[in-house]
Amino acid sequence: MGENIDVVVIGGGYAGVMAANRLTRRDDVAVTVVNPRSVFVPRLRLHQLVGETHDAVVDYETVLAEGVRLVLDSATGIDAATRRVKLAEGGDIGYDYLVYATGSGSPSPRVPGAAEFGYPVATLEAARRLRSVLCDTPVSAPVTVVGAGPTGIETASELAERGRAVTLVCGGALGPYLHPRARRTARKYLARLGVSVIEGSDTTVTSVKRDAVELGDGRTVASQVTIWAAGFSVSGLAERSGLRADAAGRLLTDETLTSVDDERIVAAGDAAAPSDLPFRMGAYIAGCLGAHAADTVLSRIAGDEPAPVDLSFPAMCVSFGRRTAIFQLARKNDVAVPFYFTGAAGRKLKEFSCESSVEHLVNEARKPGSHHWPKAGKHRPVVLAAQRGESAAPAARDT
Structure with a gap:
């Protein structure tokens, strides 16, 4: 493969871009990113795309390090034996190391009628389609959002703020990650926007019709x-x-994010399942995992033993339109605490988080190795040990 060490990154999202940028720390590493889109999608903005307050795209020239090669294509297969990635448009790309950062998207709902009459919002294409549909729909027409996680809450809020009649069907608790106190505040904000919230264990959607749920x-x-x-x-x-892979399809890895099947393959972001105990999905987490995946590859290239991942979750934020937000603080084990910012302070922190998710990539492109994150310390090893009924120790890769 020549004098350079070839590293292919599958996926150009938060995790993939962070990994690609960090890998440029070594001059002898040639990095290729395989991604089907010509623009970077800050997924934290997709609800704003639907609400027509942001276009949710950033040029790769802005976030990708100089010298990183971008191949506009989709990976259809990985031949670990020959170390080649098959491409949808034909041909393949060889690698010495592979970073698996395919990300996540909208599921194929099993609820009758959901695939036919429901509109997902988890990808750029889906959000653009939804925005187009809403532009052709009268403002007075009833809109139902199914799902009360951050995406559902933010999409419902964004549309209600623009005057639409929105019902949010939770299928359980509203904002399950939020502390109960913050959840009460969330209900208050949604009520002010005119969103009808339907929550409870019996609010699961059983069928989606053309004009009803x-x-x-x-x-x-x-x-x-x-x-x-x-x-x-x-x-x-x-x-x-x-x-x-795990039950959801995420690549199974050890605690260094290395595939349990091949030490030349490292996973990052939403597509990684370290020790079959994946981290919560999110842009901040994906970026940190992307950085750690790159560090694992660089350690192997240098002949060093990669370190286990160590990552804590300081907060999660949810916006309620353009005027307010909840910035929920959490313990290192990702459990929400009864302390959170609301109102203008919450909105500013939320916007700062959205901007930072891109700025971290830009900074890493300019200065590879500069991205740092808070550590969780003993928490994850203890959880893993309890899961296995063993004493606390990092997970080992299968050999």
Whole structure:
């Protein structure tokens, strides 16, 4: 493969771009990113794309380090034996090391009618399609958002702020990550926007019709546009390529993010399942995992033993339109605490988080190795030990 060490990164999201930029720390590493889109998508902005307050795209020239090669294509297979990535447009690319950062997207709902009449919002293409549909729909028409995680809450809020009649169907608790106190504040903000919130264990959607949503408790909610913001899916590339994955399809790795099947393959972001105990999905987490994946590859190139991942979760933020937000603080083990910022302070912190998610990539492109993150310390090893019934120790890769 020549004098350079070739590293291919599959996926150009937060994790993939961070990994690619960090890998340029070595002059003898040639980095190629395989991605189907010609622009970077800051997914934290997709609800704003739907609400027509942001275009949710950034040029790769802005976030990708100089010298990183971008191949506009999709990976259809990984041949670990020959170390080649097969491409949808034909041909393949060889690698010495591979970073698997395929990210996540909208699931294929199993609820009758959801795939036919529901509109996902988890990808750029889906968000653009939804925005187009809403532009052709009267403002007075009822809109239902299914799913009460950050994506569902933010999409519902964004549309309600623009005067639409929105119902948010939770299928359980509203904002399950939030502390109960913050959840009460969330209900208050949604009420002010005019969002009708339906929550509880019996509010699961059982059927989606062209003009209505049916719930488990027998209720029918009128809905001219139904937005599906529940669940997630990952690429089936790992399993199709003969690599072991978890039940959701994420690549199984050890605690260094190295595939349990091949030490030349390292995973990052939403598509990684270290020790079958994946981290919570999110832009901040994806970026940190991308950086750690790059560090693992660089350690192997240098002949050093890679370190286990150590990452804590200081906060999570949810916006309620353009005027307010909740910035929920958390312990190192990702459990929300009864302390959070709201109102203008929450909005500023939320906007800072969105801007920082891109700025971290820009900074890493300019100065590879500069990105740092808070550590969790003993928490994860203890959880893993309890899961295995062993004493605390980092997970080992299969050999």
